[in-house]
Ligand SMILES: Nc1ncnc2c1ncn2[C@@H]1O[C@H](COP(=O)(O)OS(=O)(=O)O)[C@@H](OP(=O)(O)O)[C@H]1O
């Protein structure tokens with residue numbers, strides 16, 4: 001079986017990418033199929049057995065496709081006696097960097113073109129950096145248009161030196177520099193007599209011979225679960241593609257994040273029982289006992305990070321700048337969850353590679369950021385696992401891909417702890433109080449009426465004999481959260497702590513009422529993730545104008561005159577809930593009516 005090489009061509013407009021590939025195919029009389037054909041043939045060939053590469057090819061694009069975005073990347077298939085190739089040809093204009101990144105996420109090798117008369121320019125460096133970010137470890141610099149500089153060895157050597165110097169700061173990248181002429185055909189399929197001083201391979205020879213096998217040593221078994229099925233209705237099977245390692249019936253696996261152990265009872269590949277599954281294969285795994293596993297969870301034989309926080313490098317692709325506190329859908333592996341960019345650490349200069357401290361990111365910049373997700377999930381660094389470590393950020397309003405990135409470090413603040421079950425349970429504690437614990441989460445602008453309403457609802461509940469606790473923004477910020485301010489990261493932490501406290505109160509059997517602006521949708525989703533299903537979102541939707549007229553604490557006036565920064569509604573955003581359990585505009589609803597509306601909604605939780 002021939003091995004498959006997936007590569008990308010990049011370079012500036014007019015550097016001659018299409019001519020180069022065209023010439024190579026023409027000279028070698030290679031099959032030049034259309035994209036459909038490419039997919040069909042690729043799925044038959046498969047680099048690691050089975051019909052696997054079909055999905056591998058689509059991997060980089062899947063997320064984009066789901067978003068319904070047309071990406072201008074042409075995939076072409078060709079084959080020689082020694083190897084099969086798929087090349088992603090991407091447009092060279094700077095505004096198409098997004099397409100280049102998508103193409104790079106699919107490729108194992110990059111052919112970067114430069115014009116011999118121009119040498120290494122910033123576009124060359126940008127492309128090399130993006131390729132490296134997307135995990136490409138093999139790069140060919142094709143120095144094109146050598147004929148225009150009379151095959152000048154010295155000029156070529158200077159370009160090679162520039163490129164090698166530029167790459168010297170990259171880790172793990174191997175580069176080859178080849179002098180070519182796409183129009184004349186020099187060093188494309190055969191070595192050219194015009195460059196007697198060049199003793200390296202022609203481009204095609206290099207592509208045929210490039211050794212891309214990774215020396216990974218002992219790799220762990222990792223399989224993200226794509227689907228839970230019941231084939232033939234007799235057992236629960238976990239379907240997914242083996243990302244790394246192998247597995248056999250009888251092997252012990254660990255489920256993440258539920259952290260249960262079970263043995264593999266049987267293994268199916270396209271409905272047939274097999275004795276082994278290897279990396280790249282889509283399999284169905286049946287375990288010897290029931291475990292808590294759903295789509296996006298992971299079966300493995302090692303311990304992978306389960307976390308809600310990581311640092312990452314990304315290419316920002318949106319026209320709108322990235323600012324701290326912005327939230328997205330984070331699509332990583334087989335899972336899509338809400339997340340917030342809580343910090344932008346720095347941007348990497350395209351040319352020199354130095355890090356510049358920034359607090360916002362502009363289109364086509366390479367940024368290092370910190371992300372917090374609404375749920376804990378299995379993440380890994382891109383270095384150790386390309387599936388669990390690669391992600392895209394999807395804009396929640398436009399539904400388009402705003403960034404493509406890789407996880408640098410997962411952050412776990414207390415990794416060596418295990419959950420201890422207690423003998424007195426939440427149900428017992430609640431039973432003793434004769435009630436069902438629930439959290440009433442009041443959200444809305446400052447002055448909307450959250451505190452007034454929450455405290456009236458609490459009073460009514462206590463009057464009816466319920467046991468309650470009210471957590472109020474202003475009060476909590478004097479004590480527990482006295483160390484926090486109002487930037488997006490601090491607000492996130494404020495809400496996270498409040499949610500954790502509220503959960504503990506619920507554990508203790510109490511009904512909790514929280515009154516916090518909690519302006520970010522993802523932060524509230526995170527809170528719900530922490531607290532669980534007994535969560536009632538009460539949106540106090542009193543409009544800004546009314547809140548500002550009330551100006552109970554005189555804060556709006558201060559905010560308008562610039563004495564308070566980041567003030568919600570004035571100089572910081574408020575993201576209204578999409579589907580709140582209760583919505584109350586206190587502009588002209590009397591307090592008793594508002595209280596009754598809330599109580600009506602929560603009765604079903606209380607009884
Ligand atoms: N910059 C800025 N923005 C918003 N609010 C501010 C700010 N600075 C101080 N305050 C006062 O702090 C109260 C809001 O705190 P929260 O903990 O509810 O805010 S948040 O949920 O973390 O966004 C809020 O109280 P409420 O009026 O009860 O909402 C304000 O009194």
Ligand SMILES: Nc1ncnc2c1ncn2[C@@H]1O[C@H](COP(=O)(O)OP(=O)(O)O)[C@@H](O)[C@H]1O
Nearest residue numbers: 445446447448449450451452453586589590591
């Ligand atoms: N129906 C209502 N519900 C709640 N507050 C109201 C209502 N009508 C008027 N208000 C007034 O609006 C202000 C709301 O302030 P507060 O409850 O502290 O808001 P928040 O906690 O959202 O900042 C109070 O002065 C309150 O008396």
